[in-house]
Amino acid sequence: MSIRRILIANRGEIAVRIIRTCRALGIETVLAASAADRDSMAARLADRCVCIGPPRPTDSYLKIDTIVQAALGVKADAIHPGYGFLSERAGLARLCEENGVIFIGPTAAQIDAVGDKLRARAEAEAAGVPVVPGGAVSSADEALTLARTIGAPLLVKAVGGGGGRGMKRVDRLEDLADALALASSEAGAAFGDARVYLERFVASGRHIEVQVLGDGAGRVIHLGERDCSVQRRYQKIVEETPAPGISEALRTRLYDAAVRFSERLSYRGAGTVEFLVDTQTEAFYFLEMNARIQVEHPVTEAVTGIDIVAEQIAIAAGDGLRLKQSDIQLRGCAVECRVNAEDPERDFQPSPGLIRELLWPVGTGIRVDTHIEAGSRIPPFYDSLLAKIISWAPDRSAALAQLRQAIDQTRLVGIQTNLGFQAEVLADAEFLVGAVDTGFLSRLLDRRLPITSEDLARG
Amino acid sequence: MTLTAKDVAEITRLLETSSFDELHLEFEGVKLSLRRGVSADGARVAAPLVSVNTPAASQAHQATDRVQPPLKQRAKPAEEGVKAIEAPLLGTFYRAPKPGAPPFVEIGAVVTADTVVGIIEVMKLMNAVRSGVSGTVVEILASDGALVEYGESLVLVSESK
Numbered sequence: 001m002s003i004r005r006i007l008i009a010n011r012g013e014i015a016v017r018i019i020r021t022c023r024a025l026g027i028e029t030v031l032a033a034s035a036a037d038r039d040s041m042a043a044r045l046a047d048r049c050v051c052i053g054p055p056r057p058t059d060s061y062l063k064i065d066t067i068v069q070a071a072l073g074v075k076a077d078a079i080h081p082g083y084g085f086l087s088e089r090a091g092l093a094r095l096c097e098e099n100g101v102i103f104i105g106p107t108a109a110q111i112d113a114v115g116d117k118l119r120a121r122a123e124a125e126a127a128g129v130p131v132v133p134g135g136a137v138s139s140a141d142e143a144l145t146l147a148r149t150i151g152a153p154l155l156v157k158a159v160g161g162g163g164g165r166g167m168k169r170v171d172r173l174e175d176l177a178d179a180l181a182l183a184s185s186e187a188g189a190a191f192g193d194a195r196v197y198l199e200r201f202v203a204s205g206r207h208i209e210v211q212v213l214g215d216g217a218g219r220v221i222h223l224g225e226r227d228c229s230v231q232r233r234y235q236k237i238v239e240e241t242p243a244p245g246i247s248e249a250l251r252t253r254l255y256d257a258a259v260r261f262s263e264r265l266s267y268r269g270a271g272t273v274e275f276l277v278d279t280q281t282e283a284f285y286f287l288e289m290n291a292r293i294q295v296e297h298p299v300t301e302a303v304t305g306i307d308i309v310a311e312q313i314a315i316a317a318g319d320g321l322r323l324k325q326s327d328i329q330l331r332g333c334a335v336e337c338r339v340n341a342e343d344p345e346r347d348f349q350p351s352p353g354l355i356r357e358l359l360w361p362v363g364t365g366i367r368v369d370t371h372i373e374a375g376s377r378i379p380p381f382y383d384s385l386l387a388k389i390i391s392w393a394p395d396r397s398a399a400l401a402q403l404r405q406a407i408d409q410t411r412l413v414g415i416q417t418n419l420g421f422q423a424e425v426l427a428d429a430e431f432l433v434g435a436v437d438t439g440f441l442s443r444l445l446d447r448r449l450p451i452t453s454e455d456l457a458r459g
Numbered sequence: 460m461t462l463t464a465k466d467v468a469e470i471t472r473l474l475e476t477s478s479f480d481e482l483h484l485e486f487e488g489v490k491l492s493l494r495r496g497v498s499a500d501g502a503r504v505a506a507p508l509v510s511v512n513t514p515a516a517s518q519a520h521q522a523t524d525r526v527q528p529p530l531k532q533r534a535k536p537a538e539e540g541v542k543a544i545e546a547p548l549l550g551t552f553y554r555a556p557k558p559g560a561p562p563f564v565e566i567g568a569v570v571t572a573d574t575v576v577g578i579i580e581v582m583k584l585m586n587a588v589r590s591g592v593s594g595t596v597v598e599i600l601a602s603d604g605a606l607v608e609y610g611e612s613l614v615l616v617s618e619s620k
Binding site: 054068 | 550581582606
């Protein structure tokens with residue numbers, strides 16, 4: 001079935017990003033925007049904008065019925081959910097399936113399969129992909145028995161969680177029962193699913209993920225990996241490809257594992273399989289699969305030359321995979337830094353407001369994905385991502401130097417951002433060597449900020 | 460039957476609230492062609508009594524097949540004491556409880572805050588739209604069966620003092 005008109009059920013930079021590809025493909029776009037985003041860049045660039053509700057996401061971007069009704073009302077052939085919001089909600093995919101609207105993403109059943117972290121673990125094991133030692137627990141006694149075999153420290157995780165949400169770390173087994181009860185009630189409130197499971201806490205690990213594309217009929221290819229180990233409280237800050245300092249053998253094993261896992265699900269569309277890689281032993285464990293386009297997809301586009309959104313649309317339209325694995329060539333290095341409206345000097349508090357002046361960097365090898373411009377008002381209702389600056393060069397040190405220059409060229413006046421902090425990260429000696437683990441950023445922050453929050457409170 | 464100035468005004472208004480760009484009417488020797496467009500002073504341009512060449516139906520079809528411009532620019536009531544009843548949510552607007560039934564309200568109807576003026580369907584779920592103000596209906600902006608956005612003006616009511 002051909003796709004001539006797409007309803008974009010998202011906002012911000014990803015909405016602009018999707019519109020850009022649609023324009024190149026000659027596909028009409030209708031933006032489903034909240035009242036706060038009616039005058040946004042995406043609203044202006046789309047062929048049409050429909051207002052779906054008040055600013056609060058629960059009243060607009062998270063309303064499945066309204067989104068599908070909007071798609072039917074504007075006669076859109078398909079819905080692109082972007083990332084976040086409804087992108088991994090099986091309910092939207094299912095309602096689309098029932099109403100003859102193409103959902104640009106996996107099937108509802110596949111979203112269910114990877115959204116349930118226990119089920120995803122089981123699928124990974126069945127596909128011969130290693131998982132972190134652990135498992136399901138239904139009672140405190142059962143948990144203690146399992147915890148003794150895993151050993152402390154360990155993590156209590158929410159079955160319905162993901163991306164670091166709904167996790168509790170347990171260092172002593174006597175604290176397990178309390179952590180279990182707390183995690184379970186929090187998970188119930190946050191995800192509507194109180195089930196939790198245990199996993200060994202891997203102290204020193206790298207977050208490396210593999211981008212895959214599947215045709216939904218069992219054929220899957222990968223587009224290389226991304227290293228997203230620079231994280232603050234499980235939020236990625238800097239992403240790069242290829243992952244520095246890993247052996248070709250490990251890289252190949254990661255690719256094979258991601259493809260095997262996705263093949264087992266007959267995965268449809270673009271997805272990402274995340275792994276925790278033990279830096280000492282080169283062992284790796286399946287973390288989760290993200291069944292959507294990801295924020296950091298441009299680094300993969302930079303080294304492959306592939307427009308991932310265009311491939312998502314082609315797969316959704318039934319064209320299948322237009323690329324063979326042998327078509328995928330990974331060239332050079334790409335690094336992305338996220339520009340967030342947050343204040344690093346105030347514990348990264350969000351910093352909404354009016355952008356008075358704005359100048360983005362330009363140059364060969366630099367890409368900026370954004371939805372803001374001078375005069376934009378950053379509403380307080382949504383996440384703080386303002387832009388992504390992506391740098392490509394033949395080698396890592398050139399890509400990093402170019403990205404530092406790009407940050408230096410950027411002029412953003414009116415609100416606090418993390419740009420200065422990003423410049424520090426990208427100039428950090430440990431980061432420059434490469435192959436940092438997920439603990440890197442908190443170590444850097446400890447070095448950088450000898451002031452405690454108590455000092456701040458005292459003024 | 461003759462076409463009065465009031466009739467032309469009424470038809471013009473219908474065109475404005477519809478999703479069509481053009482309207483051609485022909486009966487009893489009278490030809491009326493209306494086209495959407497904004498003149499220098501901001502008023503809608505009506506070009507009556509222009510002969511019709513293309514069948515209206517095919518033009519209408521072409522018009523609906525294109526992506527329509529956003530509805531949000533629709534003028535809010537400037538007149539004093541006139542309040543707009545806005546869509547509380549996005550969906551399909553219906554003026555009557557079921558097809559063929561008389562509309563909830565017509566122009567001239569007296570409404571109170573609780574009066575239902577229409578329904579908005581969201582995935583087969585019917586949501587009553589209540590007036591919210593007391594007064595007299597002076598204009599119905601949203602057409603039956605049309606997609607209305609959140610916050611779109613549906614009905615204008617002249618508030619009673």
